[in-house]
Amino acid sequence: MGHLNTSRNVARADDVYQMLIDAHEGKTKDESDAFNARLILTLMNHIGDEAVIAEALAVAEG
Amino acid sequence: MFDDRYTLAYKLYPYEKSADQDLDAPVRHPVVVVGGGPVGVATALDLGQQGIPVLVLDDHEGVGMGSRAICFSKRCLEVADRYGCGTPMVEKGVTWNLGKVFHRDHKVFEFNLLPEDGHKYPAFINLQQPYFESFMIERLRALQAEGAPIQLRGKNRVDAIEVKDDHVVLTVMTPDGPYTVEADWLVASDGASSPLRDKLGLGFTGKVFRDSFLIADIRMKGDVDFPTERWFWFEPSHGEGASMLLHRQPDNVWRVDFQIGWDVDRKEELKEENIRRRLDAFLQGVEYDMVWSSIYTFQCKRMERFRHGRVFFAGDAAHQVSPFGARGANSGMQDVDNLGWKLGLVIQGKAPEALLDSYSDERVHGADENILNSTRSTDFITPKSEISKIFRDAVLALSDTHDFARPFVNSGRLSVPCYYDGLPLNGADDLPGGPARARPGAPCPDVPLGDGFLIDRLGARKGATFQILAIDAEVPERVSAQGLDLEVVKVSAADAPLVGERYLGAASSAVYLIRPDQHVAARWEAWDEQAVAQALGRAIGLDMGKEL
Numbered sequence A: 001m002g003h004l005n006t007s008r009n010v011a012r013a014d015d016v017y018q019m020l021i022d023a024h025e026g027k028t029k030d031e032s033d034a035f036n037a038r039l040i041l042t043l044m045n046h047i048g049d050e051a052v053i054a055e056a057l058a059v060a061e062g
Numbered sequence B: 001m002f003d004d005r006y007t008l009a010y011k012l013y014p015y016e017k018s019a020d021q022d023l024d025a026p027v028r029h030p031v032v033v034v035g036g037g038p039v040g041v042a043t044a045l046d047l048g049q050q051g052i053p054v055l056v057l058d059d060h061e062g063v064g065m066g067s068r069a070i071c072f073s074k075r076c077l078e079v080a081d082r083y084g085c086g087t088p089m090v091e092k093g094v095t096w097n098l099g100k101v102f103h104r105d106h107k108v109f110e111f112n113l114l115p116e117d118g119h120k121y122p123a124f125i126n127l128q129q130p131y132f133e134s135f136m137i138e139r140l141r142a143l144q145a146e147g148a149p150i151q152l153r154g155k156n157r158v159d160a161i162e163v164k165d166d167h168v169v170l171t172v173m174t175p176d177g178p179y180t181v182e183a184d185w186l187v188a189s190d191g192a193s194s195p196l197r198d199k200l201g202l203g204f205t206g207k208v209f210r211d212s213f214l215i216a217d218i219r220m221k222g223d224v225d226f227p228t229e230r231w232f233w234f235e236p237s238h239g240e241g242a243s244m245l246l247h248r249q250p251d252n253v254w255r256v257d258f259q260i261g262w263d264v265d266r267k268e269e270l271k272e273e274n275i276r277r278r279l280d281a282f283l284q285g286v287e288y289d290m291v292w293s294s295i296y297t298f299q300c301k302r303m304e305r306f307r308h309g310r311v312f313f314a315g316d317a318a319h320q321v322s323p324f325g326a327r328g329a330n331s332g333m334q335d336v337d338n339l340g341w342k343l344g345l346v347i348q349g350k351a352p353e354a355l356l357d358s359y360s361d362e363r364v365h366g367a368d369e370n371i372l373n374s375t376r377s378t379d380f381i382t383p384k385s386e387i388s389k390i391f392r393d394a395v396l397a398l399s400d401t402h403d404f405a406r407p408f409v410n411s412g413r414l415s416v417p418c419y420y421d422g423l424p425l426n427g428a429d430d431l432p433g434g435p436a437r438a439r440p441g442a443p444c445p446d447v448p449l450g451d452g453f454l455i456d457r458l459g460a461r462k463g464a465t466f467q468i469l470a471i472d473a474e475v476p477e478r479v480s481a482q483g484l485d486l487e488v489v490k491v492s493a494a495d496a497p498l499v500g501e502r503y504l505g506a507a508s509s510a511v512y513l514i515r516p517d518q519h520v521a522a523r524w525e526a527w528d529e530q531a532v533a534q535a536l537g538r539a540i541g542l543d544m545g546k547e548l
Helices: A013-023 A029-047 A050-061 B038-049 B074-082 B086-092 B129-145 B195-199 B272-283 B329-347 B353-381 B386-401 B403-408 B497-504 B529-539
Strands: B008-010 B027-034 B054-057 B071-073 B094-096 B098-103 B106-112 B124-126 B150-153 B157-163 B168-174 B177-188 B205-208 B213-220 B230-234 B243-249 B253-259 B288-296 B299-302 B311-313 B467-471 B479-481 B484-491 B510-514 B520-524
Touching: A029 A050, A029 B386, A029 B403, B008 B129, B027 B038, B027 B168, B027 B329, B038 B054, B038 B129, B038 B150, B038 B329, B054 B177, B071 B074, B071 B329, B074 B086, B074 B329, B086 B129, B094 B243, B098 B386, B106 B386, B106 B403, B124 B243, B129 B150, B157 B195, B177 B329, B195 B311, B213 B272, B253 B272, B272 B288, B299 B353, B329 B353, B353 B386, B386 B403, B467 B497, B479 B529, B497 B510, B510 B529, B520 B529
Parallel strands: B027 B054, B027 B177, B054 B150, B098 B230, B177 B311, B467 B484
Antiparallel strands: B071 B124, B094 B124, B098 B106, B157 B168, B168 B177, B205 B299, B213 B253, B213 B288, B230 B243, B243 B253, B467 B510, B479 B484, B510 B520
16 A cells, blocks of 8 residues: 655656646646646556555545 | 237237136235246246246236347356256357447457456357347246246236235236235346336435437348447547447347437437438448337436345346446346345245345345446446546547556446355355455356366256365265255366366365355365355355344
8 A cells, every 4th residue: 555645745846837837828728627637647547556546636635 | 908018029928817817815826026027037947947836927928129138248148057048048149258449430448358268158148138038938938848837927917016924915917807916925027117116115216317328229231340349439430429339239230329418309319310310420331221229318226125025126126227337137137046046945944034135135235336337337428527528538538549548448347247245145265375256255267177167067957056066175975064955066176277276276175165056155175064064054044134
């Protein structure tokens, strides 16, 4: 069973955040929604571990 | 007064006045089955083979028209085999193992439902439901000829039911007027809209899906080169339907299924010219005849419990799923498989009545598994919210080019046998290194054995007999326990290597206790008379209702 890393893990936070925002540049709302969904699925597959994904869902729930 | 609700394909049991109708006092039958569909007739075969008198009442005189259910699973065929009618089904049916899923024109996913050899029955056959039912009724006639105490009465409609503590009273309408029948036990297999369920005021709850599907069964003219596989398209590029399914049946008939949306004018959609418009967009120039068409919507629902005192509900009457996954008729057959031997033992006084509660426990477990899978498939095929559609489309878009997304594609997870994990009838799992697939609660895996298959030798084909399957283990020639005589089946892994893989795992010997329905009750490394007796006691319900 894995464990979700919720400590600081992205070295260049501003740059990475900007990558995300830039990726949505010029997209309509529908295109951005579709993009986000593809991104979530891709990252979810990378994580793979069901328990970690469940923890991430709980974090997102706020 | 007595109109048919549907057209018959074959009139197999025309109404005949029975002796019961002329008697002053109602006749008491040990078991009455209401509904002569696949589940009702299978119940008659199971009980009839055991020598238990069974009366089937059906409000029609034969098998209904229309292909309807077409996919029959390996486990369903193994059950039919135990009833003596599996072979003609496979001979007539179209065997298939492979499914392909397309998004527009790209293949995005492929699945093989039986990726290993060594099974008597294939993962699936496609067979029009009227054939499936006819083979069972042929078998019923053969059993009757051998003297099995089965009666099948056409145009006998149950108009009223009264449930007493120790029996059930039925008012049965016939073309000659009403008569009364009593039953010690009643099996209600009267379909998804079960009139008996309504008459008893029992609930049927779950989800209704807001989409409709148009089925067109067509007979292709000339040669067509579609393979014998299940092909499913999301957003087919010809634009007819949000999804489409193509599936081959015997007699050169193909099932085409279009997802056409919720707000449709059914009458308009069912006009031949409109069905042909959709088909022509897909088939482009292929000639065909229309065989049968229908529009369906669906729901995933079940009753809270499948046993209500003297009354059992089985098949669609007890639980209903969407057709994606072929989990309707196939689970109905597993209901009968489960109920038949239990009812047989209780009627013969060999097991306590509490055993019958395990029918509900085990088959509710099966129904929940089917409803879960069916609901998930349906949510993928007809997403129920905007965000659900966004994710569904994202999966399909990614799966065009990325393999990792393909397992998320869900066009129906097809019926697999039920494992009765964690339920009260299961006994010891005392076989260190034993394969998980043959754990207590599991249906016995098949393996080739000599000229035949192990499955031919397992399960009850006459009485409700339990078996000891001994694999390279010393066991007595004759075994009796809890008042029952058990059958001993001896097998050596030396003669059949797959026995080792599927039953021994890392162990060098094994003793399995097998239920009459071919499910594993318990297993050990070596013979232990006391342990076997204890597990047998548990499997026939002696521990039911006690603290576990």
